[in-house]
Amino acid sequence: MSEANGSAPRATQPExxxxxxxxxVFELSTDYSDGPRxxxxxxxxxxxLDALLPKSALRTSTTYVPAVPEPVLARHxxxxxxxxxxxxxxxxxxxxxxxxxxxxxxxxLAGLDGFASLHPYQPDEDAQGALEVMxxxxxxxxxxxxxxxxxxxxxxxxxxxxxxxxxxxxYHAAHGDTQRTRVLIPDSAHGTNPASAALTxxxxxxxxxxxxxxxxxxxxxxHLDSSVAAxxxxxxxxxxxxxxxxxxxxxxxxxxxxxxxxxxxxLNALVGVARPGDMGFDVVHLNLxxxxxxxxxGGGPGSGPVGVxxxxxxxxxxxxxxxxxxxxxxxxxxxRSIGKVRSYYGxxxxxxxxxxxxxxxxxxxxxxAHDAVLNARYLQARLAPLFPMAVDMPxxxxxxxxxxxxxxxxxxxxxxxxRLIDYGVYPPTVxxxxxxxxxxxxxxxxxxxxxxxxxxxxxxxxxxxxxxxDLHFVRSAPHNxxxxxxxxxxxxxxxHLRWRPDD
Amino acid sequence: xxxxxxxxxxxxxxLDAVGASRIEDLFSSVPAQLLGPQLDLPPALSEQELVxxxxxxAARNRPLSAWESFLGAGVYRRFIPAIVRATISRPEFYTAYxxxxxxxxxxxxxxIFEFQSMICALTxxxxxxxxxxDGATAAAEALxxxxxxxxxxxxxxxAAIHPEALGVIRTYAGGRNVQVDVIAHRDGVTPLDAVxxxxxxxxxGLIVAQPTFFGALEDLxxxxxxxxxxxxxxxxxxxxxxxxxxxxxxDAGFDVAVGDGQPLGIPASYGGPHVGFIASSDALVRRxxxxxxxxxxxxxxxxxxxxxxxxxxxxxxxxxxxxxxCTNHALMALAATIYMAKMGAGGMRAVAEVSAQxxxxxxxxxxxxxxxxxxxxxxxLWEFTLRVPGDAAALATAMRERGIVAGLPLGGVDxxxxxxxxxxCTEMTSPASIDHYVEAARELAARPQEARA
Numbered sequence: 001m002s003e004a005n006g007s008a009p010r011a012t013q014p015e016x017x018x019x020x021x022x023x024x025v026f027e028l029s030t031d032y033s034d035g036p037r038x039x040x041x042x043x044x045x046x047x048x049l050d051a052l053l054p055k056s057a058l059r060t061s062t063t064y065v066p067a068v069p070e071p072v073l074a075r076h077x078x079x080x081x082x083x084x085x086x087x088x089x090x091x092x093x094x095x096x097x098x099x100x101x102x103x104x105x106x107x108x109l110a111g112l113d114g115f116a117s118l119h120p121y122q123p124d125e126d127a128q129g130a131l132e133v134m135x136x137x138x139x140x141x142x143x144x145x146x147x148x149x150x151x152x153x154x155x156x157x158x159x160x161x162x163x164x165x166x167x168x169x170x171y172h173a174a175h176g177d178t179q180r181t182r183v184l185i186p187d188s189a190h191g192t193n194p195a196s197a198a199l200t201x202x203x204x205x206x207x208x209x210x211x212x213x214x215x216x217x218x219x220x221x222x223h224l225d226s227s228v229a230a231x232x233x234x235x236x237x238x239x240x241x242x243x244x245x246x247x248x249x250x251x252x253x254x255x256x257x258x259x260x261x262x263x264x265x266x267l268n269a270l271v272g273v274a275r276p277g278d279m280g281f282d283v284v285h286l287n288l289x290x291x292x293x294x295x296x297x298g299g300g301p302g303s304g305p306v307g308v309x310x311x312x313x314x315x316x317x318x319x320x321x322x323x324x325x326x327x328x329x330x331x332x333x334x335x336r337s338i339g340k341v342r343s344y345y346g347x348x349x350x351x352x353x354x355x356x357x358x359x360x361x362x363x364x365x366x367x368x369a370h371d372a373v374l375n376a377r378y379l380q381a382r383l384a385p386l387f388p389m390a391v392d393m394p395x396x397x398x399x400x401x402x403x404x405x406x407x408x409x410x411x412x413x414x415x416x417x418x419r420l421i422d423y424g425v426y427p428p429t430v431x432x433x434x435x436x437x438x439x440x441x442x443x444x445x446x447x448x449x450x451x452x453x454x455x456x457x458x459x460x461x462x463x464x465x466x467x468x469x470d471l472h473f474v475r476s477a478p479h480n481x482x483x484x485x486x487x488x489x490x491x492x493x494x495x496h497l498r499w500r501p502d503d
Numbered sequence: 504x505x506x507x508x509x510x511x512x513x514x515x516x517x518l519d520a521v522g523a524s525r526i527e528d529l530f531s532s533v534p535a536q537l538l539g540p541q542l543d544l545p546p547a548l549s550e551q552e553l554v555x556x557x558x559x560x561a562a563r564n565r566p567l568s569a570w571e572s573f574l575g576a577g578v579y580r581r582f583i584p585a586i587v588r589a590t591i592s593r594p595e596f597y598t599a600y601x602x603x604x605x606x607x608x609x610x611x612x613x614x615i616f617e618f619q620s621m622i623c624a625l626t627x628x629x630x631x632x633x634x635x636x637d638g639a640t641a642a643a644e645a646l647x648x649x650x651x652x653x654x655x656x657x658x659x660x661x662a663a664i665h666p667e668a669l670g671v672i673r674t675y676a677g678g679r680n681v682q683v684d685v686i687a688h689r690d691g692v693t694p695l696d697a698v699x700x701x702x703x704x705x706x707x708g709l710i711v712a713q714p715t716f717f718g719a720l721e722d723l724x725x726x727x728x729x730x731x732x733x734x735x736x737x738x739x740x741x742x743x744x745x746x747x748x749x750x751x752x753x754d755a756g757f758d759v760a761v762g763d764g765q766p767l768g769i770p771a772s773y774g775g776p777h778v779g780f781i782a783s784s785d786a787l788v789r790r791x792x793x794x795x796x797x798x799x800x801x802x803x804x805x806x807x808x809x810x811x812x813x814x815x816x817x818x819x820x821x822x823x824x825x826x827x828x829c830t831n832h833a834l835m836a837l838a839a840t841i842y843m844a845k846m847g848a849g850g851m852r853a854v855a856e857v858s859a860q861x862x863x864x865x866x867x868x869x870x871x872x873x874x875x876x877x878x879x880x881x882x883x884l885w886e887f888t889l890r891v892p893g894d895a896a897a898l899a900t901a902m903r904e905r906g907i908v909a910g911l912p913l914g915g916v917d918x919x920x921x922x923x924x925x926x927x928c929t930e931m932t933s934p935a936s937i938d939h940y941v942e943a944a945r946e947l948a949a950r951p952q953e954a955r956a
Contacts, residue, residue: 020805021805021806022609022613024613024616024617024620025617025840025844026617026620029847031847031849032847032848032849033848033849034847034849034850035846035847035848035849035850035851035852035853036584036845036846036847036850038582038850038853038854038857038930039582039857039930040857041856041857041860041861041864041934042861042933042934043860043861043864043934043937044864045864045867046860046861046864047860047863048856049748049855049856049859052859052860052863052882053720053749053859053882053884054882056722056750057720057722057749057750057882058748058749058750059746059747059748059749059750059751059754060750060754061627061751061754062848063624063625063746063747063751063848063851063852064624064848065621065624065625065747065843065844065846065847065848065851066844066847066848067844067845067846067847067848067849067850068844068845068847070586070845073586073841073844073845074586074589076844077586077590077593077841080609080610080613080614081593081595081596081610082595082610083608083609083610083613084595084596084599084607084608084609084610084611085599085604085607085608086594086595086596086598086599087594087598087599088594088595088598089594089595092598092599092600094600094603097600099598099600100506101506102597102598103505103506105550105553105554107592107597108554109553109554109557109561110772111588112557112558112561113561113566113568114558114560114561114562114563114564114566115561115564115566115772115773116566116770116771116772117566117567117568117569117580117770117771118564118566118567118771118772118773119566119567119572119574119578119580119771119773119908120578120771120773120774121574121576121578121911122565122566122567122574122908125565126564126565126566127564127773128563128564129559129560129561129562129563129564130560130564130773132560132563133560139543140543140544143542143543143544144542144544146540155636155637155640155775155776155832156636156828156829156830156831157829157830158817158827158828158829158830159636159640159827159828161827162827165678166674166677166678169677169678190818191816191817191818191819191820191821191824191829192817192818192827192829194817194821194822195817195820195821195822195824195826195827196827197822198822198823198824198827199647199675199678199679199826199827200678200679201678201679201680202678204821204822241532242532242533244532244534246534247534270533272540272542272544273530273533273538273539273540274530274533274537274538274540275537275540278536278537278540279537287830289830293506295597295598295834296597296598296599296600296601296830297596297597297599297600297832297833297834297835297837298596298597298599298600298601298602298608298611298614298615298833298834298837299600299601299602299611299615299633299634299794299830299831299832299833299834300634300636300776300830300831300832300833300834300835301636301775301776301778301830301832301833301834301835302830317674338674338677339670339671339673339674339677340639340667340670340671340673340674341640341671341674342636342637342639342640342667342671342775343577343637343638343639343640343665343667343668343671343763343774343775343777344578344667344773344774344775345773345774345775346774346775347775347776348772348773348774348775348776349772349773349775349776350775350776352557355557356553356557357505358544359545359547359548359553359556360505360506360547360548360550360553361505361547362544362545362546362547362548363542363544363545363546363547364505364547365542365544366542367507368507370526370529371507371509371514373529373530374509374514374517374518374521374526374529375509375517377517377521377523377529378517378520378521380521381520381521382520393532394521394529394532396529396530396532417604418604418606421604421606421607426604426607427604427607429603432818446506446507447506447507447508448508449508449509449513450509450513450516450517452508476802478606478607481606481607482606482609483605483606483609483801483803483805483807484606484801484802484803484805485606485801485802486605486606486799486800486801486802486807486808486809487799487800487801487802487807487809488605488799488809488811490799490800491797491798491799491809491811492797492811492812492813492814494799495788495795495797495811495812496797496798496799497616497619497630497631497788497795497796497797497798497811498616498619498620498623498629498630498631499616499617499620500620
């Protein structure tokens with residue numbers, strides 16, 4: 001952790017070992033033809049490729065992928081690894097992303113050969129263990145959400161949203177309700193919600209939210225008519241506030257013939273404590289990489305199972321996993337299914353991890369939500385003297401603070417974010433939700449200790465103090481990272497998206 | 504508690520600090536009738552019990568490693584160099600998230616830049632994104648890109664692309680009133696005359712696969728020309744390792760290349776996670792779905808990387824975004840990147856050649872048996888469609904009794920191929936298992952009643 005201060009001229013300080021440039025893999029080798037030793041064919045009469053295939057089919061251009069000697073590659077990997085913040089290094093309070101600790105054992109279990117070497121087109125009799133994991137996981141997730149059935153096929157949260165909306169389209173079509181083409185979405189919603197709705201071909205209607213991010217019920221009701229297919233909500237909302245009128249909203253939506261969609265991005269606040277199904281939601285997606293601790297992988301793979309109420313079960317993607325006479329089978333015979341949403345059965349490796357995670361907690365899982373909320377509330381209380389809160393009420397699992405109105409005029413959310421990097425802390429989500437100026441969304445998760453939260457609060461206090469003394473210093477952070485502030489404008493104006501041989 | 508660090512004493516002091524007397528107070532904003540649902544969850548397990556439970560479940564599977572396997576069909580058993588797993592098992596990579604804060608994520612960003620560059624090199628395209636979910640959704644995204652780019656609402660799909668991709672394309676197209684016209688395959692490839700007859704100026708794009716699902720090789724360039732002749736985009740779904748030896752889609756004039764990166768160092772894992780890729784011509788870069796990493800400078804003038812052209816994306820553009828994708832498959836893209844860097848183009852060509860050599864020898868030896876033949880005349884690489892005497896599913900079952908997974912019976916994909924198997928060899932297919940396959944097939948051919956049972 002750095003105690004850098006603004007007065008020391010940085011040129012006099014040696015740079016940390018990871019600073020500066022790391023060569024590209026293309027600069028480490030120009031071997032485009034040989035590569036490592038591989039096996040020989042070992043069969044009689046093996047002919048070279050140009051004897052097996054017509055010349056016209058064969059590649060003539062150079063494939064500029066260099067083979068890098070393993071010792072060189074290993075060091076390249078090691079140096080790039082040091083240039084990443086990660087969960088084993090420090091707190092990662094990236095709001096809305098639920099960056100909780102990923103259990104080490106889950107990595108080991110997903111890698112078991114019985115899972116990793118299983119081919120998706122092997123007969124069901126070869127995959128009984130895998131199908132049992134999926135069947136049991138589906139039931140545990142249904143129990144936790146209050147839904148009737150669930151598809152484990154979607155590969156990510158946004159993919160689950162789109163899958164759920166496709167089922168809602170199918171539901172209305174099956175009821176002859178073809179005029180229902182609009183989806184109501186609060187202006188504070190995650191960007192994936194309107195993007196997923198647009199991808200289904202439906203029209204997005206943005207509904208204004210109250211200052212605490214909750215739905216303006218009167219405005220909402222005014223939008224409800226026979227053209228509305230669905231309402232997409234996340235609960236608690238993106239400001240970490242529970243939708244207090246949820247039961248009334250559900251009633252009004254259903255009275256108008258619309259369905260209620262639950263974006264499960266924020267389920268960590270409520271897992272095991274309250275269920276979207278009981279709130280009246282008809283379709284629910286989960287992010288296994290958030291609530292159920294599967295690793296985020298630097299941007300995936302995630303997993304976005306979708307659960308449905310009984311009236312939508314027949315529209316689930318194929319295949320489903322069924323248990324018949326004590327055996328597990330993949331069932332493709334669902335004539336009203338929306339079809340396939342990705343190849344095979346989903347991100348199975350992520351399903352193993354989520355299954356293991358839930359079994360580790362078992363019926364004590366509600367403690368996850370308890371501690372997630374307690375940690376967020378505690379951090380909110382610690383930060384309240386430093387930063388105004390977007391809403392003046394206690395949060396659930398996350399909260400949004402703002403630099404607007406803090407002790408230092410001109411201090412921006414991005415400045416705090418970049419300076420946090422110097423202290424070995426990954427920044428909170430900034431500038432989201434867009435309804436809050438200079439927003440900083442903190443979500444500590446339940447796997448941070450009180451000590452870790454105290455450290456973060458102390459660091460934030462130190463940064464505000466630094467800004468009071470020398471705003472420029474904070475505004476030019478980071479000073480203790482592999483690179484200084486990155487020029488994103490230049491990246492967008494002059495897109496340089498790949499290495500070329502003439503670079 | 505499984506993964507919770509705080510003690511009850513710490514919880515107590517935190518509750519005091521926030522002015523709550525008990526945990527339940529923290530949830531006072533939730534209507535009481537919703538709280539405390541009855542959960543049907545089993546008791547918690549110790550780590551030892553958890554490992555035992557999952558090992559029991561894994562042991563109930565009979566994975567490909569337990570067989571002499573000739574099953575491919577889009578998911579390939581290739582040798583994975585140890586450095587691949589060693590890299591993606593590092594917490595610096597697997598516990599991080601989307602590199603929103605560039606300065607704290609240079610490692611992830613640079614690996615994605617390298618992935619993008621390698622996918623471009625393999626496919627011969629100008630620009631690649633950071634990854635998509637899988638080959639099937641990549642194919643669907645590519646056609647939706649074509650729909651947006653052209654403003655047209657029909658797409659033409661070769662019946663010789665992967666059936667999973669065709670299924671996903673139908674689901675993506677369904678909601679948006681995009682008509683999907685499937686062009687029947689002939690001899691395992693897409694007939695050029697049928698393509699020319701099917702394509703109209705209402706078509707946004709054409710997608711074909713190389714190799715096709717049936718293992719056969721398309722003559723790519725005329726297919727791209729046929730699409731361009733009606734103003735449609737030409738999309739190719741390609742195997743990345745095949746690109747190291749075959750004319751890549753970029754060289755054949757295609758506008759978009761997609762595919763599944765699973766062969767690049769990623770285990771079968773019952774179908775996922777794998778990784779999709781999408782690469783295009785420069786002209787389409789602002790239509791690409793998902794993340795893009797660009798090289799730029801930091802304020803000190805040093806090379807640095809950042810997410811860029813984000814005005815395409817959902818978190819900025821919401822309903823006007825090019826796609827809804829947010830979380831993609833970065834860690835699998837990293838696996839593919841390390842695989843490619845370890846193997847290089849030369850290593851990938853070597854495994855492609857060995858795979859093809861073994862497949863051709865197997866095909867030749869099988870075709871010499873009575874009742875067996877290679878179904879199609881088109882050239883193939885490491886996978887081929889084998890006509891067998893009688894029902895292919897029955898033959899596969901009989902082969903299983905001899906410890907051999909003989910391939911994929913194709914009747915479920917194309918009813919006219921119920922007497923055909925899709926057979927694959929890779930560098931993991933031992934020469935001995937090729938002998939076993941041929942012997943078993945010879946035996947079963949001599950006793951057709953068993954194969955037809």
